[in-house]
Amino acid sequence: MSAKLTAEARDAALAQLSGWTLRDDGTAIGRRFVFTDFSEAFAFMTRAALAAERIGHHPDWSNSYRTVEVSLTTHDAGGLSELDFELAAAMDRIAAR
Amino acid sequence: MSAKLTAEARDAALAQLSGWTLRDDGTAIGRRFVFTDFSEAFAFMTRAALAAERIGHHPDWSNSYRTVEVSLTTHDAGGLSELDFELAAAMDRIAAR
Numbered sequence: 172m173s174a175k176l177t178a179e180a181r182d183a184a185l186a187q188l189s190g191w192t193l194r195d196d197g198t199a200i201g202r203r204f205v206f207t208d209f210s211e212a213f214a215f216m217t218r219a220a221l222a223a224e225r226i227g228h229h230p231d232w233s234n235s236y237r238t239v240e241v242s243l244t245t246h247d248a249g250g251l252s253e254l255d256f257e258l259a260a261a262m263d264r265i266a267a268r
Numbered sequence: 269m270s271a272k273l274t275a276e277a278r279d280a281a282l283a284q285l286s287g288w289t290l291r292d293d294g295t296a297i298g299r300r301f302v303f304t305d306f307s308e309a310f311a312f313m314t315r316a317a318l319a320a321e322r323i324g325h326h327p328d329w330s331n332s333y334r335t336v337e338v339s340l341t342t343h344d345a346g347g348l349s350e351l352d353f354e355l356a357a358a359m360d361r362i363a364a365r
Contacts, residue, residue, distance in 0.1 A: 209317075209320065209321065209326050210321065213314075213317045216313070217310075217314065220306075220310045223306065224306065224307065229306045229332075229333050230331075231330070231331070231332045232330065232331055232332075233328070233329065233330035233331075234327075234328075234329055234330075235326075235328045235329075236326050
């Protein structure tokens with residue numbers, strides 16, 4: 172489940188997301204989420220944190236007022252795994268609500 | 269309340285904190301908090317977010333698993349104000365629990 176994806180599998184998974192870009196030589200994906208204010212941004216982070224705990228996979232992320240910058244990678248795999256795309260999709264669903 | 273502090277007032281306020289360092293040419297203070305795991309780190313962030321909303325002053329911060337890196341500045345003032353030290357002290361109290 173957390174094995175490093177091949178470049179082909181990675182690109183196929185990325186193609187199913189919108190707003191995420193490859194970073195760090197293909198070992199991470201990132202997206203910036205912008206909300207209306209800090210409260211909305213932190214509400215997103217709270218729900219995303221619960222999703223991360225459920226999946227057992229956690230983001231590297233930063234927050235400045237209404238902006239949340241997310242970077243996902245699977246350190247143990249040395250690159251991107253299915254877990255990263257699962258968490259990315261969960262974050263997209265949360266942000267879309 | 270959110271006026272930029274003089275260097276003297278800033279240094280006096282900083283001297284009352286522990287673990288915080290001046291950054292960015294004296295326009296920000298920062299501290300790294302390390303917890304036992306993601307759950308503890310995010311519990312800290314949640315309480316700190318509530319404190320930030322109460323004060324009406326918000327951190328720039330990042331989280332990677334059990335580490336939370338905080339940077340505080342008062343953008344409107346172009347430097348550090350009393351609000352930064354108020355939020356820093358609140359974060360210290362939360363982390364110490």
